[in-house]
Amino acid sequence: MAIVNSKITLDELQELARFWSEDRDAISVYFKAPAPSELAHREEPIFAKDQIKQKLGSLKGMSHADREDVQRILETVSELKGNNGRAKVIFACWSKGIWREYDAPGDFGCRIDVGPNFSLAPLIAQQQGRRRYCIALADRNRARLLLLEAREITEHSQVIDEDDKEKIRTTGTGKSVHLERKKDEQVRRHFTFVAEHLLHFYEHKDYDCLIVGCRDDMWPAIEAELHPDLKRVLAGHFHCDPGIASCEEIQEKAQALVDVRDRVDEQKLMERTMGGFASNALGAVGINEVIDALEKGEVRTLLWTSKPDGEQHSASLCEHCGHLEGKELNACTLCGGKMRLYQNAEEALLRHALGRSIEVREMHYSKLPMPDRIAAWLRFRAEISTPQALAS
Ligand SMILES: [Zn+2]
Known part of the structure; x- marks a missing residue:
C-alpha cells in the first residue's frame, strides 16, 4: 500500500530535485482525476495510458510492459475515481526504487514526462503560489466563514461563536422609529463583531485574502466595518443569501473572483518585470x-x-x-564538476532557487517573450544602487 500525501515538504522536494537517472527513466505524472460524471467515458485514463506508453517507447532495454513502475502508474491512473477533486502526482523510477505519490489540490491538467530528472516545476509553482481565501458570508444576524485554497472549500462557521450575542429578531407590526434605530444599531454591531473576528484571524495568518458574500444591499454596511488591512487584501464581494447558499454556489462565485485576481496579479508582475527590463532596472528577460x-x-x-x-x-x-x-555543457566552467542537462530550463533554474527564498511563478495568462519564455523580477541590480533601481 502506497503512502499518499497531500502536502510535500521542502526536504522531500529537495530530495526529488537532487535525483538524477543516467538511464533517463525517471517518470513524472500529473493527472487530473476525472469527475465521477465523466467516469462513464474513461477518456482521460485512456489518453494518459497512450501518452505513457508513447513516452516510454524510447526507454532502453526492458519493454515497458515489464516495468513495474509503468504498470503501477497505469493501474493507479485507471482506478482513480474523482479523487476528491485532487490531482494525482507521481514521481517514479523503478530502476532506482523510487515511488512518490501525492494527491495534490489544484489543477495541473494531464502531463507525463520521462527523462533523467523529475518534473517539479508545476508542483513547486502551485505550492508556492497557493493563497488561502477566507470567504465571509454575512447577513443581518448571521455569519458563516469558509476557507478556499487551491480550489478546495471548507466551512469553518463554528469559529464565530454568536451564542453570547443577542440575536436580532424581526419585529411585528407597530414598528417605531426608536425600534428601527435599535435594530440598525444591532446590525451594525453584528458587522463590527464579524469584522473584528476577520481581522483577528488575518493577523494570526489564518488566511491571505478575503472575499465577502452578502446581499448587495448589505455590502456598504459590511464594507464600512472592515479594517484598512482587510480592505487591502479584499479580493471582492459577491451576491448571495448567506442563510441558504450551498458550498457549491459559494465556491463557484468565489473562485470566479480568485481567477480574476490571479489574472490581474500576473499582469502586474509581467508589467513590472518587462518595464524593469526595458529600463535596465528590476527586470531580467531571457535565460x-x-x-x-x-x-x-x-x-x-x-x-x-x-x-x-x-x-x-x-x-x-x-x-x-x-x-x-x-x-549544454559537459564540465562546469567554475569547478570542473559534471553538468546535468535539463530539457526544461525552468527545472534547472528551480533547483538553483529551491531553499533560497526566491519566489517562483508559472505564468498562466500572459506569455513571456520568445524564445525561452523565462524572466525574473529582481530585488536589486548589483551594478546599480537600489534607490536608483526603485526610482526607475
Ligand atoms: Zn561547478
Whole structure:
C-alpha cells in the first residue's frame, strides 16, 4: 500500500530535485482525476495510458510492459475515481526504487514526462503560489466563514461563536422609529463583531485574502466595518443569501473572483518585470540574463511560461557547485564538476532557487517573450544602487 500525501515538504522536494537517472527513466505524472460524471467515458485514463506508453517507447532495454513502475502508474491512473477533486502526482523510477505519490489540490491538467530528472516545476509553482481565501458570508444576524485554497472549500462557521450575542429578531407590526434605530444599531454591531473576528484571524495568518458574500444591499454596511488591512487584501464581494447558499454556489462565485485576481496579479508582475527590463532596472528577460541575475542573488521572483514538447529550451546545472549555463555543457566552467542537462530550463533554474527564498511563478495568462519564455523580477541590480533601481 502506497503512502499518499497531500502536502510535500521542502526536504522531500529537495530530495526529488537532487535525483538524477543516467538511464533517463525517471517518470513524472500529473493527472487530473476525472469527475465521477465523466467516469462513464474513461477518456482521460485512456489518453494518459497512450501518452505513457508513447513516452516510454524510447526507454532502453526492458519493454515497458515489464516495468513495474509503468504498470503501477497505469493501474493507479485507471482506478482513480474523482479523487476528491485532487490531482494525482507521481514521481517514479523503478530502476532506482523510487515511488512518490501525492494527491495534490489544484489543477495541473494531464502531463507525463520521462527523462533523467523529475518534473517539479508545476508542483513547486502551485505550492508556492497557493493563497488561502477566507470567504465571509454575512447577513443581518448571521455569519458563516469558509476557507478556499487551491480550489478546495471548507466551512469553518463554528469559529464565530454568536451564542453570547443577542440575536436580532424581526419585529411585528407597530414598528417605531426608536425600534428601527435599535435594530440598525444591532446590525451594525453584528458587522463590527464579524469584522473584528476577520481581522483577528488575518493577523494570526489564518488566511491571505478575503472575499465577502452578502446581499448587495448589505455590502456598504459590511464594507464600512472592515479594517484598512482587510480592505487591502479584499479580493471582492459577491451576491448571495448567506442563510441558504450551498458550498457549491459559494465556491463557484468565489473562485470566479480568485481567477480574476490571479489574472490581474500576473499582469502586474509581467508589467513590472518587462518595464524593469526595458529600463535596465528590476527586470531580467531571457535565460542568460536570468541565470546571471540568479547567480548574483538578485532574483525576487523567477517567472516562466510552460512550453509544449519540442519548444523547450534546455539549461545545464553543475551537480557539484550549482552553477548554471543556458546551454549544454559537459564540465562546469567554475569547478570542473559534471553538468546535468535539463530539457526544461525552468527545472534547472528551480533547483538553483529551491531553499533560497526566491519566489517562483508559472505564468498562466500572459506569455513571456520568445524564445525561452523565462524572466525574473529582481530585488536589486548589483551594478546599480537600489534607490536608483526603485526610482526607475
Ligand atoms: Zn561547478
